[in-house]
Amino acid sequence: MTATLAERAAELRKKLEDASYRYHVLDAPDIPDAEYDRMLRELDELEAAHPELALPGSPTRRVGSAPSGRFAEVRHAIPMLSLGNAFSDEEVQDFVRRIDETLDRGELVFSAEPKLDGLAISLRYEQGVFVQGATRGDGASGEDVTANLRTLKAIPLQLRGSGWPEVLEVRGEVYMPRADFEKYNEHARLHGGKVLANPRNGAAGSLRQLDPAVTAQRPLSFFAYGIGEVAGGALPATHSATLALLREWGFPVSDLATVVQGVEGLLAYFRRIGAARDGLPFDIDGVVYKLDDYAGQRELGFVSRAPRWAIAHKFPAQEQMTVLESIEVNVGRTGAVTPWALMKPVQVGGVTVTRATLHNADHVARLDVRNGDTVIVRRAGDVIPEVVQVVLDQRPSGTQPWSMPTRCPVCGAEVVREEGAAVWRCSGELSCPAQRVQAVFHFASRRAMDIDGLGERYIESLAEFGYLQDVSDLYRLTLDDLLEMKRRADERDGTVPETVKAGKVATKWADNLIEAIDRSRDTTLARFLFALGIEHVGESTAKALAQWFGDLELIRRLPWPLFKRVPDIGGEVARALGHFLDQPGNQQVIDRLLARGVRITDARAPNPKLAEALDLATLLVDLEIPKITPVRAGQLGGAFADAQALLDAPVHNLVTAGLPAETAGALVAWLEIEANAGLLLRAAQAQADLRARLPERGEQAAGPLEGKTVVLTGTLASMGRDEAKEKLEALGAKAAGSVSKKTSFVVAGSEAGSKLAKAEELGIEVWDEAKLLAFLVEHA
DNA sequence: ATGCCTCGAGTTCA
DNA sequence: CTCGAGGCAT
DSSP states (O other): OHHHHHHHHHHHHHHHHHHHIIIIISSOOOSOHHHHHHHHHHHHHHHHHOGGGOOTTOGGGOSSOOOOSSSOEEEOSSOOOOOEEEOSHHHHHHHHHHHHHHHOOSSOEEEEEEEESSEEEEEEEETTEEEEEEEOTTSSEEEBOHHHHHTOTTSOSBOOSSOOOSEEEEEEEEEOOHHHHHHHHHHHHHHTOOOOSSHHHHHHHHHTOSSHHHHHHSOOEEEEEEEEEEESSOOOSBHHHHHHHHHHTTOOOOTTOEEEEHHHHHHHHHHHHHHHGGGSSSOEEEEEEEESBHHHHHHHOEETTEETTEEEEEOOOSEEEEEEEEEEEEEOTTOBEEEEEEEEEEEETTEEEEEEEOOSHHHHHHHTOOTTOEEEEEEETTTEEEEEEEOGGGOOTTOOOOOOOSBOTTTOOBEEEOTTOSOEEETTGGGSHHHHHHHHHHHHSTTTTOOTTOOHHHHHHHHHTTSOSSGGGGGGOOHHHHHHHHHHHHHHHTOOOHHHHTTOOOOHHHHHHHHHHHHTTEEOHHHHHHHTTOTTOOHHHHHHHHHHHOOHHHHHHOOGGGGGGSTTOOHHHHHHHHHHHHOHHHHHHHHHHHHTTOEETTOOOOOGGGGGGGOHHHHHHHTTOTTOOHHHHHHHHHHOSSHHHHHHSOHHHHHHTTOOHHHHHHHHHHHHSHHHHHHHHHHHHHHHHHHHHOOOTTOSOOOTTTTOEEEEESBOSSSOHHHHHHHHHHTTOEEESSOOTTOOEEEEOBTOOHHHHHHHHHTOEEEOHHHHHHHHHHTO
16 A cells, blocks of 8 residues: 555656656746646645655655756745645635634735746845846756846846845746737747747746847846845835835836735635736736735745745646547548547546547648547637647557548548648548538538528438438428437437337427428528538628529529629639539539428529629630630620620631631630530520629619628627628628728627727727617618 | 738537 | 638739
């Protein structure tokens, strides 16, 4: 029993020492802080419970690691201690209770401040002059980095004011502001410099440069938070008063540092800083509480490595270590094969994470993650977990680099990658069940046909049991089909509910689903086009198509080059759309959807601006015919009335139209290819069609927001964001996803974040909810 | 060609 | 939200 505990203690000590060395000496940590803290606590508890295991050299007895020797060693007259940690309200309550029991003096006053994620240093002033600066090192002695610290503008070389002690040591944190860190890295990337991993490492690495000139180039800053040795003078009786004095003497002190009372005060402060955290210009990993009066601090004293009168209250770890059990792949709607990591569940930033996307094969290769690896996961951008790094030391032996499967795990078709592209795709297209299921899921999604209650599981089962070949089958599902599907699915999974065994069948969900499918039959052209899941045709492009052509039948017949007449649609998107419509299978699906009751309720006349599509010269340029430059196309446009006339023309007419023989030859050769001739023929028909339908110019009334681009952000009280978007679009506005200088105005609800900040930065008009509502009422 | 600016597509958890 | 890539102005 004791033997195993002793082994565990030895193992923990070894790991902690290694990690500490990497962190403090090499500036290259290989495990997250949270993991370090966890191991240190385990060892601490072990040693507390079994004092015979506690050794003098244990990591629990000191703060960091010995200096690397490149800088002179500085012995701290008063050790630079680290703090105990609290991760929960209970631990903070315990901290306060312990002080209460010792001091017995009623409501306690604490100084509270953010805990910066930087590098702790000590600055020594004699007669008010900066004489020496040192890193914390192992707490007892650190490295002399005076020359480097002198380059920091935030550190006074001579104290301001008066009344300072003859000898004064100021402690604080050197850090790199986030924005400066980004800027620095951007510059480094552009000029091939060293890219810093994160602000903390950036600060640590910068201070440990042997050449102060290098340090001077780094955007470092400093906050004072305490004092060390004081001689030949006196300081106030409280920490807060001392901070105020330090500020007068010329030190930056965080203006978030404040005084609070009792446990409630501490916890309220923690929440306030936590809420403000993302908006702060620097990284913090928690807050620090210190008993404010020095007399009380002296009375409380220290436990082995930390003061009893202070504690660090840490935010939930944003990074954690866990084991990657396997790398799986997903097949998306477009056939994209995406690798993702299945991991042992771990708490990160307050939620349990088990899976994280690995984006694509290149990303996996860059990280070199393998099955069984120990990995560091982080929740990036607030929510989405990502695998940051592999802990190579912990890699099991005999692993192989991961490689993309050559066959689709779902349908067995070959997995291929387009030249130069990042994604690998399953080549099975609609014969791949995964792609079919995803296609239906997309079709039913809220922004497409909006079929409520049709989730992925139901779709999978319906497809599996043969009720669903393509999306048009949704519209011939019966109540019995659904119930039968459910029965077979339950049977297969062995999850037959007790109620069913008792002879009762729940049908409410199926009634609702049938009803939802029926409701979705009436839809808009934009939703319908989006729902089809055409490559490159997302919500925005679908809206543009609907707005410009107005009618499904017209779009179905259009030769692809004409799609390029719509703003923001270029060759790539037009070709993808044409390719989709050229497949008889797709046209049949559309036919069946219409035959089974799907109705487009907002058909209208084409946009008058499409008149330019009637121009033969424009059309010829769009067709991308070899040798037909815009100039040549113009000549042909002048010589022939329309595409039909060109098709009818004998070859020699091309030459008489002013075309050089070589160019005319290229055109004739192009036309000899049957598909091309067909394209031109269809273009001729489409032109005739359009000509018949186009309304007179200016017939369509322009909305009050015509030509305006708006961006919505934050939460609106009176309506959903989508609803607001629709209303603005109805008035002619275009709703964009991000703020740029082209944005006309931003509508900001409550808790608006980065987009509002960007708008303010660019000086773009911002509407609040009241202004939006007033505008909508006025133009209803 | 280059550099914005958008859009599309894929994604996590409660 | 973040990446990759298309569209378009320069």
